Structure formats: structure tokens, C-alpha cells
Amino acid sequence: MESFPYTFIKTYIIMKKTIAFYAIIFMVLAATFFTACNNNGSQSNKNTDSESQAINTQDSMKKVLAWGEYLAVHVAACIHCHSQRDFTKYSGPVVPGTEGEGGQKFDHNELDAIPGTIYSKNITPDSATGIGSWTDAEILRAITQGIRKNGDTLFPLMPYANFNHMAKSDLLSIIAYIRTLKPIKNEVPERQLMIPISIAYPAPALQPSVDGNVAPPETDSVKYGGYLVAMAGCSDCHTPYAKGQPDFSRMMAGGNTFNVGTFKVTSANLTPDSATGIGSWTETAFLEKFYIRRDEKGYNYNPGKQNTVMPVHDFSGMTDGDLKSVYAFLGTLKPVKNLVVKYPK
Numbered sequence: 001m002e003s004f005p006y007t008f009i010k011t012y013i014i015m016k017k018t019i020a021f022y023a024i025i026f027m028v029l030a031a032t033f034f035t036a037c038n039n040n041g042s043q044s045n046k047n048t049d050s051e052s053q054a055i056n057t058q059d060s061m062k063k064v065l066a067w068g069e070y071l072a073v074h075v076a077a078c079i080h081c082h083s084q085r086d087f088t089k090y091s092g093p094v095v096p097g098t099e100g101e102g103g104q105k106f107d108h109n110e111l112d113a114i115p116g117t118i119y120s121k122n123i124t125p126d127s128a129t130g131i132g133s134w135t136d137a138e139i140l141r142a143i144t145q146g147i148r149k150n151g152d153t154l155f156p157l158m159p160y161a162n163f164n165h166m167a168k169s170d171l172l173s174i175i176a177y178i179r180t181l182k183p184i185k186n187e188v189p190e191r192q193l194m195i196p197i198s199i200a201y202p203a204p205a206l207q208p209s210v211d212g213n214v215a216p217p218e219t220d221s222v223k224y225g226g227y228l229v230a231m232a233g234c235s236d237c238h239t240p241y242a243k244g245q246p247d248f249s250r251m252m253a254g255g256n257t258f259n260v261g262t263f264k265v266t267s268a269n270l271t272p273d274s275a276t277g278i279g280s281w282t283e284t285a286f287l288e289k290f291y292i293r294r295d296e297k298g299y300n301y302n303p304g305k306q307n308t309v310m311p312v313h314d315f316s317g318m319t320d321g322d323l324k325s326v327y328a329f330l331g332t333l334k335p336v337k338n339l340v341v342k343y344p345k
């Protein structure tokens with residue numbers, strides 16, 4: 001189906017030693033990060049008795065979890081891919097109670113570019129069927145480098161190439177949050193690829209370390225918008241594929257058709273071309289596309305034939321400021337003329 005991070009897939013060489021090295025660096029940094037969180041509290045409060053320190057630690061942990069939830073649900077769409085979806089409703093919202101259990105199926109019938117059948121994994125803290133027994137470093141490696149705990153390479157439908165650009169602190173917040181999901185016992189079937197992963201994606205995609213990654217300042221709306229767009233995988237659905245590879249000379253020009261079975265839908269042209277893209281949309285018009293999905297009524301709008309695979313409900317939970325940044329970034333893309341028919345026959 002959806003996210004197609006062939007995007008940043010380059011050829012990488014697996015170096016086990018490097019991984020071990022990064023894992024150690026990561027653990028040291030993670031320890032520093034959490035210590036820093038704790039210290040922040042005590043610095044801002046001269047009265048460092050242990051009670052107020054405990055409250056401050058709780059406060060900063062709450063903030064980390066709330067931020068992790070915001071990113072995992074509304075921007076990076078982790079929960080949207082790793083849960084069951086209800087396509088009798090508009091944009092297939094997550095079925096409540098299935099958050100993180102995985103098993104969502106993505107296959108060749110839905111999108112030509114998928115060479116087989118792939119299921120999202122169980123990322124709840126269930127230790128038998130989920131990732132309850134994984135360390136933070138192992139989860140981070142899966143999310144940003146596409147390598148499972150057992151060393152297998154994940155198919156890049158899991159957008160680890162995108163997540164490899166994320167700030168380390170944002171990634172750690174997401175990991176902290178997914179550890180608070182309700183553990184669900186759900187054994188996910190193995191993927192079936194029509195070709196070996198080594199041929200589909202030569203040399204397992206070891207992505208660079210994320211240790212030095214920081215987010216651009218939110219005040220730089222174009223750069224921050226670009227950061228959000230990469231995290232949200234907009235390009236994976238909106239950049240057209242040519243022979244199974246994204247055609248970046250037509251970045252975000254739309255035109256990929258998704259066939260969910262009950263409906264077919266083609267991704268929109270998001271370039272600033274004024275005739276066929278969103279060049280003539282005002283910021284208000286752009287924001288409105290998301291705002292109308294913010295409340296429950298937006299779930300049942302024409303849910304039959306005219307549906308979408310875009311997790312627009314989840315994205316509509318982005319803050320107004322974040323959505324404005326996304327709009328600002330899209331406005332800087334090269335305009336591409338490409339007339340898209342949203343609902344093909």
C-alpha cells in the first residue's frame with residue numbers, strides 16, 4: 001500500500017562492528033538524555049529536595065510521552081500502519097483497541113510497486129509476539145536502520161529510511177511512548193516477497209547513525225515543514241513511481257493509484273503547479289482539508305466508493321503551526337504539471 005520509502009534507499013554495507021559501536025554510543029547517549037531530563041527539573045527549581053525532584057522527573061517524563069504520542073499518532077503515522085483499520089469509514093481510521101498490534105496487510109494488488117505481501121509487525125510491549133523483550137537500542141535500530149532484533153532486514157515499506165533523518169530526541173520520545181501501549185498478543189504472519197529481499201533491496205539498508213540528528217528550529221517554517229513531511233512519508237505516496245522506483249524529478253507530482261479492493265484512489269499533485277497541483281490553494285484552503293477531518297463527523301463522509309488511503313484523520317491532529325509549516329514547505333517544491341484523476345474507473 002502506502003508508504004514507499006524506496007525514497008532514500010541507497011546501497012549500504014552491513015558492518016556488524018559498526019552496529020555494535022553505535023549501539024554502545026546510543027546507550028551512553030540515552031543515559032545522558034534521561035539524566036539531562038531529570039537535571040533540567042532540578043536546575044529550574046533551586047529547592048532540590050527529593051520530593052520536588054521526583055515531581056519534576058514525572059513532569060518531564062509526561063512531556064516526553066505526550067510528545068512521543070503526538071509524533072507516533074499524528075506525524076510519523078506509526079500507529080496508523082501498525083494497527084487494524086476500518087475502511088467502512090473515511091480514510092480507514094484505526095480500530096480502537098488494536099493500537100500497535102500490527103498485522104495490517106500491504107500487497108501487490110493494492111500497489112504495483114509492492115513485490116509481494118507484507119504485514120506490519122506487532123509493536124506492543126507483548127514479550128512473546130510484540131517487542132516487549134527488545135531494548136531501546138534494538139527498537140531504535142529497527143526504526144532507523146531497518147534491522148530487526150534477530151538481524152533480519154525489514155522491507156522498506158517500513159519507512160526507516162525516512163525515520164533515519166529524524167532527531168534522536170524525537171525518536172527516543174516515540175520509543176518511550178510505544179512502550180506504554182497496551183500489550184496485545186497477536187502473532188503476525190511472515191511476509192512473502194516475490195523476490196528475495198537482497199535482490200529487491202541490494203545490500204541491507206544500513207542507514208547512517210542518528211546520533212548527531214537534531215530537528216530544524218520550528219521558527220524556520222520551510223525547513224521544519226520539510227522535516228515533518230519527511231517524517232510523515234508524504235513523498236512515499238505522492239511522488240510517482242517509474243519502474244518501481246520513485247521519480248524524484250517529479251517530486252510530489254502525485255498519480256500513484258492505490259487499490260484497496262472496495263475502492264481505488266490516486267494520490268494528488270502537491271507541487272505548486274497552479275493548474276494541476278496546489279499552486280492556487282491559499283494556506284486557508286490547505287488547512288481546511290485537514291480541519292474538516294478533525295471531528296468524528298469527518299469519519300463518515302462518503303465512506304463507500306470515495307475513500308482514501310491517506311491517514312488524513314491522523315494528520316489532521318497536527319497542530320495548526322505544524323500544518324502551516326507543511327504548507328510552506330510544499331510551496332518551495334518545483335511545480336510539475338500532472339493532472340490527476342482522484343477516483344479512477
Ligand code: HEC
Pocket residue numbers: 002003072076077078079081082106118119120121122123130131139142143148149153154155156157158159163174178191
Ligand atoms: C507505512 C506503514 C508503516 C509506518 C508509517 C511505520 N511502520 Fe513500522 N513497520 C511496517 C511494516 C510493514 C513492518 C514490517 C516489515 C517487514 O516485515 O519486512 C514494520 C516493522 C516495524 C518494526 C519491526 C518489528 C519487528 O518485529 O520486526 C518496528 C519496531 C516498527 N515497525 C516500528 C515503527 C515505528 C515506531 C513507526 C513510527 C515511527 C513505524 N513503525 C511506522 C510499516 C510501517
Ligand code: HEC
Pocket residue numbers: 002003228229232233234235236237238258265266267268270289307308309310311312315326342
Ligand atoms: C498513504 C499514502 C498517503 C500519504 C502518506 C499521504 N497522502 Fe496525501 N493523498 C493520498 C491520496 C491517495 C490522495 C487522494 C485522495 C484524497 O484526497 O485523500 C491524497 C490527497 C492529498 C491532498 C489533496 C486533497 C484534495 O482534496 O485534493 C493533500 C493536500 C494531501 N494529500 C497532502 C498530504 C500531505 C501534506 C501528506 C504528508 C503529511 C500526505 N498527503 C501523505 C495519499 C497519501
